[in-house]
Amino acid sequence: MPAIQNPSSLRARWIIWGAFALALLVAPWVFSNNLSITILCQIGIAIIACLSYNMLLGQGGMLSFGHAVYTGLGSFIAMHALNAATGGKPSVLLVVMLPLIGGLAGLFFAVLLGYVTTRRSGTTFAMITLGVAELVFAMSLMIPEFFGGEGGISGNRMTEPFMGITFGPQRQVYYLIAVYTFISVAAMYAFTRTPLGRMLNAVRDNPERVEFVGYNAQRVRYLAFIVAGFFAGISGGLAALNFEIVTAEVVGAARSGSYLLFTFLGGATFFFGPIIGAVLMVLAFVLFSELTKAWLLYLGLIFMLMVMYAPGGIASLIMMNVRVAAFGRLRELLGHYLLMAVTGVVALLGLSALIEMIYHRQLEGAGAPALRFLGMTLDGGNALHWLAAAAVAAVGMASFEWARRRFARRWHVVQEYIEHEIKKREVAA
Numbered sequence: 001m002p003a004i005q006n007p008s009s010l011r012a013r014w015i016i017w018g019a020f021a022l023a024l025l026v027a028p029w030v031f032s033n034n035l036s037i038t039i040l041c042q043i044g045i046a047i048i049a050c051l052s053y054n055m056l057l058g059q060g061g062m063l064s065f066g067h068a069v070y071t072g073l074g075s076f077i078a079m080h081a082l083n084a085a086t087g088g089k090p091s092v093l094l095v096v097m098l099p100l101i102g103g104l105a106g107l108f109f110a111v112l113l114g115y116v117t118t119r120r121s122g123t124t125f126a127m128i129t130l131g132v133a134e135l136v137f138a139m140s141l142m143i144p145e146f147f148g149g150e151g152g153i154s155g156n157r158m159t160e161p162f163m164g165i166t167f168g169p170q171r172q173v174y175y176l177i178a179v180y181t182f183i184s185v186a187a188m189y190a191f192t193r194t195p196l197g198r199m200l201n202a203v204r205d206n207p208e209r210v211e212f213v214g215y216n217a218q219r220v221r222y223l224a225f226i227v228a229g230f231f232a233g234i235s236g237g238l239a240a241l242n243f244e245i246v247t248a249e250v251v252g253a254a255r256s257g258s259y260l261l262f263t264f265l266g267g268a269t270f271f272f273g274p275i276i277g278a279v280l281m282v283l284a285f286v287l288f289s290e291l292t293k294a295w296l297l298y299l300g301l302i303f304m305l306m307v308m309y310a311p312g313g314i315a316s317l318i319m320m321n322v323r324v325a326a327f328g329r330l331r332e333l334l335g336h337y338l339l340m341a342v343t344g345v346v347a348l349l350g351l352s353a354l355i356e357m358i359y360h361r362q363l364e365g366a367g368a369p370a371l372r373f374l375g376m377t378l379d380g381g382n383a384l385h386w387l388a389a390a391a392v393a394a395v396g397m398a399s400f401e402w403a404r405r406r407f408a409r410r411w412h413v414v415q416e417y418i419e420h421e422i423k424k425r426e427v428a429a
Helices: 007-030 034-057 068-083 092-117 122-142 170-192 195-205 207-212 217-243 253-266 273-291 295-309 313-326 331-363 383-428
Strands: 370-373 376-379
Touching: 007 034, 007 170, 034 068, 034 170, 034 217, 034 253, 034 273, 068 092, 068 122, 068 217, 068 253, 092 122, 092 170, 092 217, 122 253, 170 195, 170 217, 195 207, 195 217, 207 217, 253 273, 253 295, 253 313, 273 295, 273 313, 295 331, 313 383, 331 370, 331 376, 331 383, 376 383
Parallel strands: none
Antiparallel strands: 370 376
């Protein structure tokens, strides 16, 4: 007998998907300059890539260090298809179908490489994916006929006008990416509701029990790997269309590491977590990297703190507070959140000043020890500036730890109340 949908849950789902579609539709009009639209295009591409990676990591428990192989090879095949257009002038139909060509390429290589990769699980699986990634990256420099060598291969997405569409303006490319993003996100969400998606969760949690009831755990992992490769290829095809150039970097270990890092930061245990991670990934690479040369250090510190204090990622923090709000106890935590935010900002300012002075002194400080930081001038040759930054950092960290402990005590009280309420409702039911 089919399960009966809760009307309120179904209504909420329609509202969420409608809001997502509306956000994709109006985003380029709210953020209308060229830089903003370019960033939005990259966010859409990254959302598909991170969600496809999370099919392996979050849903299947498969830690892959080589997911960029499938996004990157999808990009290369898509670019070759674009360049194969007659006279170098592709049709609108070809450009529209280009991401699907990339998806089919990702699927093909997932079928080819995934059978060997998914024969093992756990650490062995991770090491095999790393080996495959290094192999493909080495081949990208050894076979310039396909990969284009160090310069990569480029193409031209401009088409003959068709109903005013040429895919020259970035806004037209954005809407193509937005359509693929919405369809891909919806399809990957639907996958989580299928028997294969549910069985993938079971393989992640208890593969021995899955084998005991008659399913082949390796086959489940392999099929999921193929599906993830398809969507990764779509992301790669969109990237080729957006940037009009593909280099060996797209199959490198750094790209695979970025998918892992930001999917984890967003929250691999929730479907919308990788979407948050994808937004953070683009902002980090496009904007944050322009603000400071030490951005990778900040990123590493953030990742370390998330592993220590919020291993479920940002999505888990959101859902925990949604649970508290559902029981009407969120208001009493708002003051604690504000206090932690203020003290955290103070600590961050002090630490950032120290980090920026260290970087500036090591990289550029030989001739000019002074630097501008948040509207202030910091002098790496002045001991007073070092002492002031260290004092602000120490006071901020001590205050934050005090605020965190107060919050932890209140949080414990709230959680005890929620557990008590849940038990009371179960007894009443």
